[in-house]
Amino acid sequence: MVKQTQPQNTQSQNTQPQQQTDRHGGSGDRSGTRYPQTRRTTASRDRGRTDYRRAAAHDLLDEAYHCHLGFVVDGEPRVLPTLHVRIGDVLYLHGSTGSRPLLAARRESGLPVCVAVTALDGLVYGRSQFHHSANYRSVVAHGTAHLVEGEAEKRAVLTALVEKVGRGRATDSRPPSRRELAETAVLALPLREVSVRSRTGGVRDEPADHDLPYWAGVLPLRTVAGRPEPDAGVTAELPAYLRDRHPSGPATLPLSPPTPHSHTPHPHTPHPHTPAGRHASASPASPHSPAPTPARHGQTPTPARHNTAPTPARYNPAPTPARHGQTPTPARHNPAPTPAWYNAAPMAGDRVRLEPLAESHADGLYAATRDPEVWPHLSAVRPADPAGMAGIVRVALDAHWRGERVPWVQLDAATGEVVGTTSYYEINPVHRSVAIGHTFLGRRWWRTGVNTEAKLLLLGRAFDVLGAERVVWHTDIRNERSQRAIERLGATREAVLRRHRQRPDGSWRDTVQYAMIADEWPKAQVRLRERLRLAVAAER
Structure with a gap:
């Protein structure tokens, strides 16, 4: 070191x-x-x-x-x-x-x-x-x-x-x-x-x-900063100069949103390799603001100007045009720099916004997921109160700091209400693969298109921005509803991993593993966008 x-x-x-x-x-x-x-x-x-x-x-x-x-x-x-x-x-x-x-x-x-x-x-x-x-x-x-x-x-x-x-x-x-x-x-x-x-x-x-x-x-020996611990009541964004201290390098820590109900738009720079009409996720913010002007002895330094944070990316409802009978060609480009894989970039669709998970979201998550039906197949025990949910959020943020997970909060795009959370995990920039999971969504938002749109955003970021070759899902073999949802995304069932993980009650679960590869993404995104279009038409 x-x-x-x-x-x-x-x-x-x-x-x-x-x-x-x-x-x-x-x-x-x-x-x-x-x-x-x-x-x-x-x-x-x-x-x-x-x-x-x-x-x-x-x-x-x-x-x-x-x-x-x-x-x-x-x-x-x-x-x-x-x-x-x-x-x-x-x-x-x-x-x-x-x-x-x-x-x-x-x-x-x-x-x-x-x-x-x-x-x-x-x-x-x-x-x-x-x-x-x-x-x-x-x-x-x-x-x-x-x-x-x-x-x-x-x-x-x-x-x-x-x-x-x-x-x-x-x-x-x-x-x-x-x-x-x-x-x-x-x-x-x-x-x-x-x-x-x-x-x-x-x-x-x-x-x-x-x-x-x-x-x-x-x-x-080296000095390494730990995960920033916000004071009670803080809802301000985590500044770039604290995100830069992450062990994995600059721009790997999330921005903490001001509040679950107050969304500030961010300017967005599309990824240079994202074709027009395809999903484009936000690029990470520049880790440094311009340096303040140094002061000569006795003078006041000129304050630094702020960088603006990235805009939440929006998926484009229209797929990439293809000739009749042909499948859109997937974008082939070099993978994004390693820090980008660990950055919880804001993203937004018509139904859901994904923003970096923060401790200030704990109360909203608890309120959204109090229905017992949400919890039977999750890796965490249903919290008894907001403090219990705060503990679940801290586990996710600690895992992010260690480079093991990238957690987002899911917000209702219209109201800003917290509706759930989801994450990347098993992040491997070298092999260009990532898993999507640790997802739980409030019962009110099941079958509303929120989960489909969130997955579309996450898949678009993985394939179109990060340059992933493979995206993976894991689910409990008992969780048939989750398996059907993953299959509707276009993922392929690959294996059953026996005694893969322990459930909160101590029993061992067999895990069903699904995956989607880059070659399958163009067709999958067309299907997902069509499903969302039909859902919008049905609501009208």
């Missing part, structure tokens, strides 16, 4: 080359590529591990979220962890107006400090105890820090701190009030005496130890 770095932010951009002297003592040629070597930044051993390049120091300062601040007060040493952000060649340190270093920094002479930032990249296991070590990157900066007094500069720094945790977060949050600003202190440390130390590579045992019968090597 390799240490995972976070997306770069406004602070990772150097200021333009210039000669300047600021009120905090930062001076010199900002266009220089290296920091000057001083007595305090010169290593006494392993000098080959020391680096004075500005870019190396800036990259690590921007990657790390916290640092350690060392200083002396009343003759006693102190080391405190704190947050930091770099703007140009000044490092800003966050604190409270009542903390000891901030009080000491009020002096005209400032506060002599040493700041250290370390990233641990791996543990090195040698054959000898002496040669155990660690792979790391570390920045150490010496200098005199001063308290930031001006309100505009302080606001600029706090904005930069917030932007560091997510590009665009400053416009996604309330700015500090005057009282909050007064309670917050910021130290400014000009980056003048700076060095980078690092160790990379493997074990460096003595040659005489190479034949010892002990395992030796490196255990790589």
